[in-house]
Structures are given as C-alpha cells and as structure tokens.
Amino acid sequence: MANKRVKAQDVANLAGVSRTTVSFVLNNRSDSIPEATRQRVLDAARKLGYVPSAAARTLRAGGNNIVLVLTRYVVASEAGDEMHNAISAGLERCGLTCLLSRSAGDTSPLSRMLSEVRPCIIVSFFPISDDDRRMLEQLDIPLLELGEGASSPSEFSYANLQHRIGFAQAEYLIGRGCRDLVYVVGDDSLIEGIHEYRYQGVAEAVARHARVGLAGRVNVDADSGEGFLGLDEGMPDGVDGVCAFNDTVAAAVLAWAGRRGVDVPGDLRVIGVDNLRFGMFLDPPLTSVAIDADEGWSDAVVAAVLDRLGRAPAGDGAEGSSADAAGRADDAAGGGSGDFGIRVVARRSA
Amino acid sequence: MANKRVKAQDVANLAGVSRTTVSFVLNNRSDSIPEATRQRVLDAARKLGYVPSAAARTLRAGGNNIVLVLTRYVVASEAGDEMHNAISAGLERCGLTCLLSRSAGDTSPLSRMLSEVRPCIIVSFFPISDDDRRMLEQLDIPLLELGEGASSPSEFSYANLQHRIGFAQAEYLIGRGCRDLVYVVGDDSLIEGIHEYRYQGVAEAVARHARVGLAGRVNVDADSGEGFLGLDEGMPDGVDGVCAFNDTVAAAVLAWAGRRGVDVPGDLRVIGVDNLRFGMFLDPPLTSVAIDADEGWSDAVVAAVLDRLGRAPAGDGAEGSSADAAGRADDAAGGGSGDFGIRVVARRSA
DNA sequence: CTGAAAGCGCTTACAG
DNA sequence: CTGAAAGCGCTTACAG
Structure with missing residues (x-):
C-alpha cells in the first residue's frame, strides 16, 4: 500500500506536464491550455485522488474562502436549525465554505480558533468581546455581527x-x-x-x-x-x-x-x-x-457577507454594489417582500 | 493606521530575540528559555496582537488539531443541539478545535471542503459515500462514522x-x-x-x-x-x-x-x-x-476521537490505550453506568 | 503553450 | 541559551 501523500508533482508526472500546468488546470485558469492536456491533467488528478493541500494553497494565495460562523446554544428550534442550513447552503452556492463553531469566542478563546483556521470573514450570532473585536480588526478579518444592540437593530441583524x-x-x-x-x-x-x-x-x-x-x-x-x-x-x-x-x-x-x-x-x-x-x-x-x-433572512445574511467581502452576489457579474447592502438584502428577502x-x-x- | 500583517519576525524584533525563540515560547517548548526572555516575547506578542498564520503553521507542522464534524438536518431537538455543544466542548478541552459543517459530504462535495481546510480527523453523523470514504483513506484522514448500519451498531455509533x-x-x-x-x-x-x-x-x-x-x-x-x-x-x-x-x-x-x-x-x-x-x-x-x-454519549465520542488520533484522554499522561476504546467510552458514560x-x-x- | 524559480510564514533540527 | 537555514506544498508572475 504505497500510501504516500500525493501532491501536485505526482499529478504532473503522471500527466507528463509541469506543476504549473497542473495548477492552472485545477484552478480554472486554463484559458491557454489545450483541451487535450487539460483532460490528461484532470484524469491524472482523479486517478491519484489528488486534493491540493489546504495549508499550502492558503499560505501561497494569501487567503481562503472560509466563512466562520459563530453560534452557541440559545434555544434549539427547527427554525434556527434551518436557518443555519440555509446560510450554509447559500454561502456554498457562492463559492464560499461555511464552517460553524459552537465554542469559539464563547467558551473557548477566539484566538485559539484563529491559529488553527483563518477564515476570510466571521459571522457571529452573539456579541463579540471588545478584545476579540480589536484582534479581528488587527488581523484584517471582517466581522459581521448578527446580534447587535436592541436599541438600533440594523437591517441585517439577528436582533x-x-x-x-x-x-x-x-x-x-x-x-x-x-x-x-x-x-x-x-x-x-x-x-x-x-x-x-x-x-x-x-x-x-x-x-x-x-x-x-x-x-x-x-x-x-x-x-x-x-x-x-x-x-x-x-x-x-x-x-x-x-x-x-x-x-x-x-x-x-x-x-x-x-x-x-x-x-x-x-x-x-x-x-x-x-x-x-x-x-x-x-x-x-x-x-x-x-x-x-429558506427564503428570508438567510438570504439577507449571505448578501451581507458577500458585500463585506466585496464580491458580487452569485449569478451575476457586474452590479453597482457597495454601501447599500441594506437595499439588496431586503430585496433578497422573500421575493422582494422584505419580510424575512x-x-x-x-x-x-x- | 499601519495595519500591516504582524508576523513572528515583528514579535522577535520587538522582543529583541530571533524568530526561533518566538516560536519556542509560543509553542510551549520554552524549557530552555529564561523566564525573563519568555515574558518579553509574550508581552511583545500581546502588544502586537500577534496570531500565528494558521496556514503556515499547518503547512510546516504537517497537520493541525481540527476535528471536522459533519452533520446535517435531521430533526432539531434540544438533545441534538446539546450533544453538539458537549462534543465541541469536550474536544476543546483536549486541545482539539471542533468545526461543524452542515453541507460537506451531503449537499456539497467533501473534496471541496477538504481543499479549504484539512482536519486531522472527520466525525460524521451520517453515512459517507464510498467515493468519499476512499478519498479520506487516500488522504490519510481518519473517519469516525457515527451512523453505522443498524444491523451491527458499534458501541459508539449514533445508531x-x-x-x-x-x-x-x-x-x-x-x-x-x-x-x-x-x-x-x-x-x-x-x-x-x-x-x-x-x-x-x-x-x-x-x-x-x-x-x-x-x-x-x-x-x-x-x-x-x-x-x-x-x-x-x-x-x-x-x-x-x-x-x-x-x-x-x-x-x-x-x-x-x-x-x-x-x-x-x-x-x-x-x-x-x-x-x-x-x-x-x-x-x-x-x-x-x-x-x-453532557455526561453520556458525547464523552464516548470524544474518547473515540482521541483513540483514533492515538492520543491519551485529557487529564492523564500514560494509560494503556488503543484497541479497547469501547471499554473506556462506556466507562465515560454517566458515572460508569454505560447508559449514555x-x-x-x-x-x-x- | 509550458517550465524554472521565487516566496507565502512558519517550525524545527542543527550549529554555535 | 540563541540564531541562520532548510523546507512544508502550493500559486503565480516571468521567461522562454
């Protein structure tokens, strides 16, 4: 059982190309690569069961597509559960990977989590401590707080x-x-x-x-x-x-x-x-x-995440987006009814 | 706002030591480092708000401490919710970081998740496809399946x-x-x-x-x-x-x-x-x-994870552990009653 | 269209 | 007790 970790070089060898080409093909930057070569690479990767190293690609690329969602025990309800599912699904649809933590920033320190995985954005269902907030600012990690003060609930907030x-x-x-x-x-x-x-x-x-x-x-x-x-x-x-x-x-x-x-x-x-x-x-x-x-608030959350990330909503290219996420989010809610x-x-x- | 990404070198500079020393102190391998130096490094790290790059440390160290838990919508219940919390808390207590996914391996492909974050073990509440199972084997990622066939429910299984x-x-x-x-x-x-x-x-x-x-x-x-x-x-x-x-x-x-x-x-x-x-x-x-x-099945799950990882249970050093996780897990359940x-x-x- | 090379930020033997 | 150096596996300008 030669169970050696397979890496890009192995795929390149099997396909008879260079690592560069492998990387291009696997990251859909294969505009300039002949279809035949592309297929050879794809086949080789499949045959070897190649999955690129998350750590290496993140390190090199300078970031990943992970959305870290901070939740904690509140009260179990089907609605809450479905909401998490809907948010997760919505993010995946936009090319983001959704990961939930039920302890970080709450029972366990957020910094500990962050030294294991550094998301490109954090969504929190509960208020974050000032220290943690400062830390995130330092680290340049956007924070979307869903549970803001009851006094002025923003359009997207859980509140x-x-x-x-x-x-x-x-x-x-x-x-x-x-x-x-x-x-x-x-x-x-x-x-x-x-x-x-x-x-x-x-x-x-x-x-x-x-x-x-x-x-x-x-x-x-x-x-x-x-x-x-x-x-x-x-x-x-x-x-x-x-x-x-x-x-x-x-x-x-x-x-x-x-x-x-x-x-x-x-x-x-x-x-x-x-x-x-x-x-x-x-x-x-x-x-x-x-x-x-499925059709309400979770869409608004996904839209807000995308906006913070400076990405356009899924399914369309150019759109005048930026400060007015509120409007878009509201539109996204249940067929424009804005009823979440x-x-x-x-x-x-x- | 000089918001440059702070790295180990910055901490080293501020503390007047080398990167090596910083790394040693921050990873608790500071046996040979004088307390005064240690404190200087710690202070510098705190002052700069330093959090090591997850990607770099994972790449270099060859792994992380992330436990990826795969769940999906079943039926929301307080019991299920509490179970996730208890598992999460139990793992954190053992130095592991628990992350949940509500879509990977289900609505979204597991490989996609794995190219964003590579956990040291995966715990799944539902049956994994054969392809995915093979892939994990390839990647040397242990898999703990909680929902096994009803015919022969193992001691730990969700079944x-x-x-x-x-x-x-x-x-x-x-x-x-x-x-x-x-x-x-x-x-x-x-x-x-x-x-x-x-x-x-x-x-x-x-x-x-x-x-x-x-x-x-x-x-x-x-x-x-x-x-x-x-x-x-x-x-x-x-x-x-x-x-x-x-x-x-x-x-x-x-x-x-x-x-x-x-x-x-x-x-x-x-x-x-x-x-x-x-x-x-x-x-x-x-x-x-x-x-x-809190006191039942979740402890058994944590014990099983630790066992798969070849680590000793939290709070004790040497213990004859390995194949008989069943015994330990059962002991862990509600004061030795084995009733989960x-x-x-x-x-x-x- | 493809390859050699740099470098992301860290950890860890290895010399001093 | 501390530092210089190698190298984890990838992506991405840059030359060919």
Missing part, C-alpha cells in the same frame, strides 16, 4: 429579525381585536437576549395603535412542577392577548388557561413563535409565527 | 445510541405492565434512519420478554390538517402501549386518544423521546426519554 417576530405577533393579535397585551417568557436565562429583542418588537407594534396597551412581561418558571409558577401571580387582569416567547411558553399559557377556566380564544388569545408541530395538537391548536429560513420569511400560521388559539 | 433509546422506551412500558406495543413514527422522511434504529431497539426489548408482542409500525401524517391521518386506520386493536418516535409524535397520539375517548394511561400508555418542555403541558403530561448529552445518559422521565402518560 432585527427577532424584533420583527415580536412585531408580527403583536400586529396579529391587535388585528384580531386584542387591546391589552402581555408578553410571556420562559425562565431559560439563555434566551434573554432574544426575548428582549422580541419584546421590543411587541412594544413597537403596540405603540403604533392608539387604544392598545402592553402590560409588560410575565415569567413562567416552566421547570417547577406543573410549570405555572409566575402565571397565577403575574398575569395582569384584563389582558386579552398573550405574545409568548415561543411555542413552549405558549403551551404553558394554554395549559394554565385550561386549568383556570380561561376561555381561549374567547377571553384570551395566545400566539407563539416557531410553529412547531406539536402546536397543532394542543387544545386549542396554537397560532404561531413561522420563520421561513416571517409569517403567522393561524390556528384556533388566536 | 447504537438510537437503539438504546428505543430499548429504554419499550423496557419502561413493559415494566409498567404493557403487553402489546406499537411504534409510531412521523411522516418526516428525514428521520427515517433514526427511527429505524429506535424501532430495532424497541423490537429487541420486546423480544426479551416472553408474553409481550410488538404490533409493528404506524405512521402519523402530522402535516395533514388535524394530523391524525394514519392513526385511525393504522392503530391495531388491543394495543396498550405506544413508543412514539419523539415527543411531537407522542403529542399527536395523545391528541388522537383524547378525541377518540381512549383513556391514557388507563387504556393506553404513551412514551415519547426528547423530554421537551412542552410535554409537561400536555394532557396527560407526557412521559419521555431524556438524553443527557439515557433516562426515562416519568409523567402521567405512561
């Missing part, structure tokens, strides 16, 4: 997506006649960031309607026994609409309502987020906000 | 984990007096692989008990309206126990039972998988199998 989700919940309830809303969150501290954004979205929607009020936030401690801790005490009187942080929290609210004899949706309308399947098996079936990752793939799935609970 | 989950479900129901089980799956084709493994586990448990029968599999088409398609027709008579593929499917069964006036758990016991929070809000609250990623962190959370439904 903005969350904001819109809350907004959509509230708008729906108000449209159904609710006048006194409340926001209910779970006790999972890991979701704090997200629920803040969503709450702001709810608040904004409420502010836009004259005679609608928002009675603040209520916490459900879902871990404690029957899981209604906080609801009995916390639920303000007169509330007729609940925006739940997600479908799980909504399920808790529904169970609580059932127990207390509160009629849903007659006395109280409840809307969740995620549109998980179990929602349709609740009593009453749960109305929820679905996020369609957010939609309400109406069932009986609201 | 085996799934097998045990099904087994645990059935054992619990049998222990509660069930004599006629049925397995209920959703219509999500993506989960086919997993549910096959789990079903085999159920079958094995049933086979171990003399007077217990298994009435096969029933499909719920959760997408269709009320979501009971298949249950009305498919549910065999006389069944007194349901092993549901997951909590969502279990929720469908519970809803169906409520509608048909089947008493749970009196006439029918139902157990799910994942122990999702919403289960406690169902009526009756759902009994489920929880998978404790699988446990039944009993509620009223079973």
